[in-house]
Amino acid sequence: MIANAPATDAPVLELDGLAVRLGRRIILDSLSASFSGRAIGLLGPNGAGKTTLLRTLLGFYPPAAGGARVFGRDLARDGKPIRAEIGYMPESDAHIANITAVHFVRLMGELSGLPTAAALERAHEALFYVGLGEARYRKVGTFSTGMKQMVKLAQALVHGPRLLMLDEPTNGLDPPARKRMLELVRDLRDRGTSRILLSSHLLGDVESVCDEVLILKAGRIADSCDLEAERQANRSFVEVDLEAPSDEFERALATLGCEVASIEPGRLKLVMPDAVTVRDLWAAAAELGVGIRRLDLKRDSLQDIFLRAMEGNHGGV
Amino acid sequence: MAVYERIWRRYEGRLTPIGRRWSVVTRYALAEAFSSRIFTAFYVLCLLPTLIGIFLVYLSHNASLLENIGLTREFMGGLTDIFFQILFSWQAIPAFFVAVIVAPSLIAADLANNALPLYLSRPINRRDYVVGKLAVLAILLSPITWMGGLLVFVLQSYLEGGSWWRTNWRIGAAYLIGHVTWIVVISLLSVAISAWVRFKPAARGALFGIIFILAGFAQAVNFVTRSSIGDLVHLLRAIFNVVLWIFGQPLRNDLPIAASWLTLALTCALSLWLLHRKLRAHEVVE
Numbered sequence: 001m002i003a004n005a006p007a008t009d010a011p012v013l014e015l016d017g018l019a020v021r022l023g024r025r026i027i028l029d030s031l032s033a034s035f036s037g038r039a040i041g042l043l044g045p046n047g048a049g050k051t052t053l054l055r056t057l058l059g060f061y062p063p064a065a066g067g068a069r070v071f072g073r074d075l076a077r078d079g080k081p082i083r084a085e086i087g088y089m090p091e092s093d094a095h096i097a098n099i100t101a102v103h104f105v106r107l108m109g110e111l112s113g114l115p116t117a118a119a120l121e122r123a124h125e126a127l128f129y130v131g132l133g134e135a136r137y138r139k140v141g142t143f144s145t146g147m148k149q150m151v152k153l154a155q156a157l158v159h160g161p162r163l164l165m166l167d168e169p170t171n172g173l174d175p176p177a178r179k180r181m182l183e184l185v186r187d188l189r190d191r192g193t194s195r196i197l198l199s200s201h202l203l204g205d206v207e208s209v210c211d212e213v214l215i216l217k218a219g220r221i222a223d224s225c226d227l228e229a230e231r232q233a234n235r236s237f238v239e240v241d242l243e244a245p246s247d248e249f250e251r252a253l254a255t256l257g258c259e260v261a262s263i264e265p266g267r268l269k270l271v272m273p274d275a276v277t278v279r280d281l282w283a284a285a286a287e288l289g290v291g292i293r294r295l296d297l298k299r300d301s302l303q304d305i306f307l308r309a310m311e312g313n314h315g316g317v
Numbered sequence: 318m319a320v321y322e323r324i325w326r327r328y329e330g331r332l333t334p335i336g337r338r339w340s341v342v343t344r345y346a347l348a349e350a351f352s353s354r355i356f357t358a359f360y361v362l363c364l365l366p367t368l369i370g371i372f373l374v375y376l377s378h379n380a381s382l383l384e385n386i387g388l389t390r391e392f393m394g395g396l397t398d399i400f401f402q403i404l405f406s407w408q409a410i411p412a413f414f415v416a417v418i419v420a421p422s423l424i425a426a427d428l429a430n431n432a433l434p435l436y437l438s439r440p441i442n443r444r445d446y447v448v449g450k451l452a453v454l455a456i457l458l459s460p461i462t463w464m465g466g467l468l469v470f471v472l473q474s475y476l477e478g479g480s481w482w483r484t485n486w487r488i489g490a491a492y493l494i495g496h497v498t499w500i501v502v503i504s505l506l507s508v509a510i511s512a513w514v515r516f517k518p519a520a521r522g523a524l525f526g527i528i529f530i531l532a533g534f535a536q537a538v539n540f541v542t543r544s545s546i547g548d549l550v551h552l553l554r555a556i557f558n559v560v561l562w563i564f565g566q567p568l569r570n571d572l573p574i575a576a577s578w579l580t581l582a583l584t585c586a587l588s589l590w591l592l593h594r595k596l597r598a599h600e601v602v603e
Contacts, residue, residue, distance in 0.1 A: 055434075055598065058434075058437070058438045058598070059437075059442075060434070060437065060438075060597070060598040079442070080335060080440040080441075080442070081440070083438060083439060083440045084332075084335070084439075084440040086438065088434070088435075088438035090431070090434045090435070090438075092431055093430075093431060094430065094431040094432055094434055094435050095430050095431075095432060095435075096345075096426075096427065096430065096432050096435070097422075097426040097427070097429070097430050097432075098349060098352075098426070099345075099349070103345075107341065107345050108435060108439065110333070110338075110341040111338055111341050111342075111436065111439040111440075111441060112439050112440065113332035113333050113335065113338065113440065114328065114330075114332070114333070115330070115331060115332075115333055118328070118330055122328065125325075126325075129325050141430075155435065157325065159328055160326065160327040160328035160329075165438075187325070188325060191325060191326075193325070193326065193327040194327075
């Protein structure tokens with residue numbers, strides 16, 4: 001048997017009405033989406049179903065309805081072949097008792113199908129890659145939280161998986177360790193050898209790593225977007241604070257061709273078309289005698305997308 | 318010292334057959350067991366009954382050696398069924414202690430350290446995992462039970478010559494079937510306890526409790542009811558009845574042999590059900 005060939009044209013992940021029920025509770029409900037990006041982010045508040053989705057893809061929970069495909073393989077039929085292509089870094093502390101880091105990572109490599117000698121060689125490489133080279137003969141149980149996170153990453157990538165599933169990889173890390181972890185994940189993404197599926201409730205982590213995002217809310221898809229496309233759209237977003245609310249000013253901006261949304265009285269958020277500049281906004285305000293207290297020019301961030309998704313009517317309870 | 322670059326690359330080489338991945342679980346668990354020198358020494362001691370059996374078989378067929386140590390073949394009395402039954406017991410008891418020492422750490426440690434998601438996110442499933450863990454006990458217990466027993470039987474057949482093995486085939490069958498049944502029962506039971514009791518001393522205590530407290534309970538029930546009905550929960554009685562039945566000897570109670578087989582089968586079924594309930598990547602609280 002030979003290791004799987006590099007990624008084909010099949011999407012990394014396809015969800016087709018996927019529903020998961022644990023006991024009497026519906027945890028995931030009618031998820032349908034398709035992702036082909038290098039790094040896919042699963043975003044949502046605690047309890048949204050991110051971890052349940054990852055565990056379902058690993059076959060830990062059976063779908064109650066619908067299905068999913070990973071690299072075109074059907075979850076119901078090809079559980080083992082799918083797991084052979086996945087490297088999973090769980091959210092909670094997980095290790096094998098009483099063995100050193102290098103033995104632990106080698107064991108995980110062998111379970112994924114590496115011959116003993118190759119598993120040992122790659123265990124050393126993986127531990128050096130994540131920065132645990134000097135600690136590789138220490139027992140994992142004696143590691144600090146940050147080191148345990150890194151050794152979990154090493155075991156997830158020892159066999160060179162096509163898909164790396166990272167569940168809250170920066171949990172419990174101090175700022176330098178978090179930075180290092182995100183650098184590693186970005187490096188893995190940029191090498192293109194593994195696709196990344198990153199679950200996090202931290203917007204910054206997802207924004208810095210992912211190019212596609214699935215936002216979950218109460219087990220349903222609240223939004224999904226192609227962050228890379230959003231970044232490249234180069235649209236101009238402006239946030240304006242007025243001294244007093246003015247419907248006339250809003251109408252004037254709409255006449256200019258801007259999309260205007262009133263966040264709260266006296267505070268507007270607008271998207272300017274290419275032909276309109278900030279100077280035009282100041283001119284309209286001067287003409288109507290409207291006082292502008294603050295004007296921020298910015299692009300739509302993941303935070304905006306996330307907040308919109310959370311405020312929207314998507315997602316059931 | 319080897320120098321490793323901090324780079325990462327795909328693995329493009331050969332993969333091991335997916336159907337044999339359970340053996341990785343076995344191999345690492347065996348290495349863990351033999352990492353203790355005390356256990357290794359104890360395990361060697363467990364081979365003593367077989368070695369003594371081989372020595373006695375050899376001695377009973379070596380007239381000059383018997384003469385040198387001042388014994389006669391008549392003094393040895395020949396090697397009867399009783400000799401083989403006693404040897405069976407002296408092999409089965411150390412096997413139980415090996416299971417008591419090794420089994421509690423097989424699954425309990427993985428559960429305590431949340432390792433099951435790591436195993437089950439690989440291309441192995443729960444059945445592979447359990448088979449891998451059970452194989453540890455099968456590999457450890459076989460040399461000190463049925464393999465050793467058959468070795469003694471084969472040596473006796475060879476030295477006795479003629480048709481001895483044909484007239485005494487029940488001895489070989491008892492060693493093989495009796496010990497293999499004992500290994501299956503004790504392995505399933507101890508691994509199931511290991512899955513439910515994470516604290517090792519408590520798991521060992523539970524295994525002792527199930528075997529010996531139930532035996533005491535069975536005796537009490539038998540005494541009160543003036544019957545053998547209590548033996549339905551007496552595992553040791555059940556396994557020895559099976560062995561006696563194969564040896565062609567009278568049973569130690571009034572129950573039919575099917576009752577002993579039923580006791581053993583129900584113990585195995587209960588153990589499998591307990592494993593099925595407990596061994597999940599993540600517990601679901603309903």
